[in-house]
Amino acid sequence: MSKVNPPLRAAKPGEPADAGRRSFFSWMSLAWVSFTASMLAAGTATARFMFPNVLFEPPLTFRAGRPEELQVGIVDERFKDSNQVWLVREGGGIYALSTTCTHLGCTPNWLSAEQKFKCPCHGSGFYITGINFEGPAPRPLERFAISLADDGQLVIDKGRKFQQEKGQWELPGAYLEF
Amino acid sequence: MSQLKELLTSLSPTKLGEAIQKSQIYRSVFRVGVPVSDRKRMLVMLGNVFLHLHPVKVRKSGIRLRFTWCMGGITFFLFLVLTFTGLLLMFYYRPTIEYAYVDIIDLREQVPLGIMREIHRWGAHAMVISVWLHMVRVFMTGSYKPPREFNWGVGVILLVLTLLLSFTGYLLPWDQLAMWAITVGSNMARATPFAGYEGPGANLLTLGENIPLISSTSDARFALLGGTRVGEMALLRFYVLHCVGLPLVAGFLMAVHFWRIRRDGGISGPL
Amino acid sequence: METIKDIINTLTAPEILITLATILLFVSAKYRHVFYTNTVALVLFPAMFVFMAISMFDEDFYLIVTKPDNVPIVGMLFLIPFFTWFSMREAVRNDRRTDSGTPLIEKEETADKVLTWPDLVYTELIAIVLLTVLLVGWSILIPAPLEESANPAATPNPSKAPWYFLGLQEMLVYFDPWLAGVVFPGLIIVGLMAIPYIDTNPKGNGYYTFKERSWEIMTFLFGFLILWVLLVILGTFLRGPNWNFFGPYEYWDTHKLEALVNVDLSDYFWVRLLGMGRPDNILIRESVGFLVVLGYFLIPPMVLARTIFKRFYENLGPARYHIMVFLLLCMASLPIKMVLRWLFNLKYIIGIPEFFFNI
Numbered sequence: 013m014s015k016v017n018p019p020l021r022a023a024k025p026g027e028p029a030d031a032g033r034r035s036f037f038s039w040m041s042l043a044w045v046s047f048t049a050s051m052l053a054a055g056t057a058t059a060r061f062m063f064p065n066v067l068f069e070p071p072l073t074f075r076a077g078r079p080e081e082l083q084v085g086i087v088d089e090r091f092k093d094s095n096q097v098w099l100v101r102e103g104g105g106i107y108a109l110s111t112t113c114t115h116l117g118c119t120p121n122w123l124s125a126e127q128k129f130k131c132p133c134h135g136s137g138f139y140i141t142g143i144n145f146e147g148p149a150p151r152p153l154e155r156f157a158i159s160l161a162d163d164g165q166l167v168i169d170k171g172r173k174f175q176q177e178k179g180q181w182e183l184p185g186a187y188l189e190f
Numbered sequence: 191m192s193q194l195k196e197l198l199t200s201l202s203p204t205k206l207g208e209a210i211q212k213s214q215i216y217r218s219v220f221r222v223g224v225p226v227s228d229r230k231r232m233l234v235m236l237g238n239v240f241l242h243l244h245p246v247k248v249r250k251s252g253i254r255l256r257f258t259w260c261m262g263g264i265t266f267f268l269f270l271v272l273t274f275t276g277l278l279l280m281f282y283y284r285p286t287i288e289y290a291y292v293d294i295i296d297l298r299e300q301v302p303l304g305i306m307r308e309i310h311r312w313g314a315h316a317m318v319i320s321v322w323l324h325m326v327r328v329f330m331t332g333s334y335k336p337p338r339e340f341n342w343g344v345g346v347i348l349l350v351l352t353l354l355l356s357f358t359g360y361l362l363p364w365d366q367l368a369m370w371a372i373t374v375g376s377n378m379a380r381a382t383p384f385a386g387y388e389g390p391g392a393n394l395l396t397l398g399e400n401i402p403l404i405s406s407t408s409d410a411r412f413a414l415l416g417g418t419r420v421g422e423m424a425l426l427r428f429y430v431l432h433c434v435g436l437p438l439v440a441g442f443l444m445a446v447h448f449w450r451i452r453r454d455g456g457i458s459g460p461l
Numbered sequence: 462m463e464t465i466k467d468i469i470n471t472l473t474a475p476e477i478l479i480t481l482a483t484i485l486l487f488v489s490a491k492y493r494h495v496f497y498t499n500t501v502a503l504v505l506f507p508a509m510f511v512f513m514a515i516s517m518f519d520e521d522f523y524l525i526v527t528k529p530d531n532v533p534i535v536g537m538l539f540l541i542p543f544f545t546w547f548s549m550r551e552a553v554r555n556d557r558r559t560d561s562g563t564p565l566i567e568k569e570e571t572a573d574k575v576l577t578w579p580d581l582v583y584t585e586l587i588a589i590v591l592l593t594v595l596l597v598g599w600s601i602l603i604p605a606p607l608e609e610s611a612n613p614a615a616t617p618n619p620s621k622a623p624w625y626f627l628g629l630q631e632m633l634v635y636f637d638p639w640l641a642g643v644v645f646p647g648l649i650i651v652g653l654m655a656i657p658y659i660d661t662n663p664k665g666n667g668y669y670t671f672k673e674r675s676w677e678i679m680t681f682l683f684g685f686l687i688l689w690v691l692l693v694i695l696g697t698f699l700r701g702p703n704w705n706f707f708g709p710y711e712y713w714d715t716h717k718l719e720a721l722v723n724v725d726l727s728d729y730f731w732v733r734l735l736g737m738g739r740p741d742n743i744l745i746r747e748s749v750g751f752l753v754v755l756g757y758f759l760i761p762p763m764v765l766a767r768t769i770f771k772r773f774y775e776n777l778g779p780a781r782y783h784i785m786v787f788l789l790l791c792m793a794s795l796p797i798k799m800v801l802r803w804l805f806n807l808k809y810i811i812g813i814p815e816f817f818f819n820i
């Protein structure tokens with residue numbers, strides 16, 4: 013035998029019998045909804061805690077000497093250790109290649125005899141332009157924004173990067189005419 | 191002379207033992223006493239907080255080595271060894287780029303008993319193998335079938351935690367092995383769909399027109415490393431996870447795991 | 462001697478090694494009454510031991526096997542086959558008992574209940590003592606590895622993940638990081654947790670048996686032994702500089718050249734088959750790939766439900782059945798992609814690097 017709970021208060025004439033319970037439930041659901049919402053908000057805020065605002069890493073912009081110091085067709089490795097950048101000068105100008113393999117972020121080595129960057133981790137190979145041609149790397153090396161400061165020094169801005177597969181190597185800044 | 195003899199007999203190990211067992215201190219600590227009778231053997235299992243993980247009586251088939259290989263027990267023991275040796279290592283190790291590597295060298299060359307790090311490292315490797323073998327035995331005996339489905343699930347999470355504990359610990363020596371293993375490993379997080387800035391779908395998430403929501407300073411990898419590269423912050427994060435966060439979660443889940451073994455009717459066996 | 466070494470070097474190439482191991486796994490299960498017996502073990506394990514011992518005279522083999530961090534894998538090389546063999550032997554014994562109507566080994570003992578103290582507690586104590594001795598001995602003999610201090614500018618060659626993740630790293634040869642490093646590990650965890658809910662076979666609960674659950678056991682063993690443990694071993698011992706393959710007796714030459722030029726499916730279809738250029742529109746270019754992937758996940762479940770998986774479909778109901786087949790297809794995609802790579806140098810089935818979406 014099922015027993016129906018009596019309403020919390022007597023129904024007024026003309027009012028549905030379980031109105032008391034229904035309003036009770038709507039208060040309940042409001043409470044639960046706000047409880048859940050506040051929990052979610054607290055969770056999000058705590059997650060945000062894990063993303064620092066200030067980084068103790070080398071600055072993104074750095075000066076890289078005068079363009080005349082670079083030789084045509086030679087990969088300049090002076091800034092590989094300190095700033096993770098290769099400078100390459102070819103006939104028409106200069107570009108700054110990222111030393112981070114687009115596969116999983118190892119640092120490839122420049123093999124001048126074979127004229128390619130070869131990644132030791134999974135064997136990706138890149139031409140001197142940065143274009144990938146072998147191994148698992150899905151896309152070319154990235155280039156960083158390069159410009160000339162007033163004092164004639166090269167300025168590399170690692171905050172702005174250019175990706176070949178998005179057609180960004182054509183944009184101004186990806187390449188310094190020289 | 192006879193007095194001396196009396197004194198000597200009262201000092202004999204047997205007598206001494208009896209006296210200790212009669213003392214109030216001993217009886218307050220070990221309620222049951224030496225488990226020499228079956229009754230006392232049962233009482234000791236019930237009365238001791240560590241032993242009461244076990245039931246008082248067990249089916250013979252369930253404790254045979256041929257059935258369990260003792261692999262779960264070995265895994266748990268290794269976890270205890272790692273907790274203990276890890277705690278000792280923490281007295282000497284400082285998780286900063288400046289000190290981490292030298293502290294590890296000192297642990298071998300300057301600190302007494304220079305094999306503490308070895309025990310910790312080899313124990314960790316052994317635990318990974320034993321937890322795999324434990325899973326194999328649970329599978330091969332069909333012990334995940336009802337009513338033990340949930341405990342299998344708890345076990346899978348424990349397996350993942352074991353691997354994560356090993357992985358976070360791998361960075362701490364701060365040598366080439368550590369640095370590059372973690373670089374390659376954490377770079378995979380970069381490729382997380384939607385949550386990593388080189389994951390599929392990430393460039394669909396933008397604020398307004400053109401501001402990417404997921405960039406190299408706001409994606410899953412960044413949260414893991416606390417920076418855009420494996421550096422000071424990453425070392426600290428891995429240290430905290432390795433020494434506090436993950437062991438706590440694993441310990442908690444092991445308690446659930448053991449509790450459920452008993453709730454599910456003990457080690458499995460044919461019906 | 463040199464010819465034997467050369468033969469072994471050739472046989473351990475990934476494509477041959479994985480194929481041979483798979484064949485061995487299935488053949489040994491088929492002839493389990495012969496294979497999983499004491500006689501075979503008494504020949505096999507000492508033979509493995511002698512093989513290792515003799516190989517130690519080879520310089521290249523010695524170098525790779527005695528790396529401190531590789532020692533546990535040498536242990537695993539014996540432990541995992543041993544316990545696989547052992548559980549299969551128990552299963553064969555139990556199956557024989559079922560056939561002849563005698564009760565199972567476990568059943569004979571279930572009626573007896575023994576006191577935990579001393580029976581279990583002392584077993585545990587002995588295990589603890591032995592393990593401690595082993596661990597301390599190991600630690601005294603072999604110092605933990607420590608290389609040069611970390612240097613973010615110089616990547617060692619090769620640079621490997623911790624050994625238990627080398628299976629994943631090996632997967633990276635065949636899949637992009639978002640699949641090999643994120644999606645597949647996630648699916649492995651979910652798939653493992655799903656096992657008790659997908660496998661509704663009530664038999665074989667709490668005792669060793671092969672006959673009553675041969676399908677489940679073979680699926681699990683294939684996944685664990687071949688797709689996980691074997692890949693770990695391969696990654697540890699046989700992958701050298703540039704993640705190239707090196708036989709166990711081969712010198713790790715940094716300059717070993719291997720053609721790694723791989724071709725996308727879109728290339729095969731538009732350029733080689735139709736003899737035109739690849740279309741500019743991404744969706745058209747990759748349409749073949751999308752069809753292949755969609756077809757892979759949609760057609761087999763329907764076909765299988767009517768044919769060999771008919772019983773599963775009826776027993777599990779549509780929801781569980783489709784989850785099971787989906788997980789199985791994901792698992793099968795790794796060996797399939799491997800074979801495609803070995804035979805056709807196939808790189809991507811769908812290749813959209815613009816959106817990091819490569820399969």
Ligand code: HEM
Binds near residue numbers: 262266334447457
């Ligand atoms: C940190 C890791 C783990 C610890 C310390 C642990 C510990 C244990 C212990 C001591 C037992 C008692 C029986 C035995 O020794 O075999 C047990 C049973 C069990 N474990 Fe684990 N385990 C772990 C991980 C796992 C994993 C990875 C799985 C499966 C994926 C799993 C599933 C089970 C199940 C289902 C049982 C019940 C078996 C039965 O009743 O026959 N555990 N575990």
Ligand code: FES
Binds near residue numbers: 113115116134136148
């Ligand atoms: S990180 Fe360069 S090939 Fe994998």
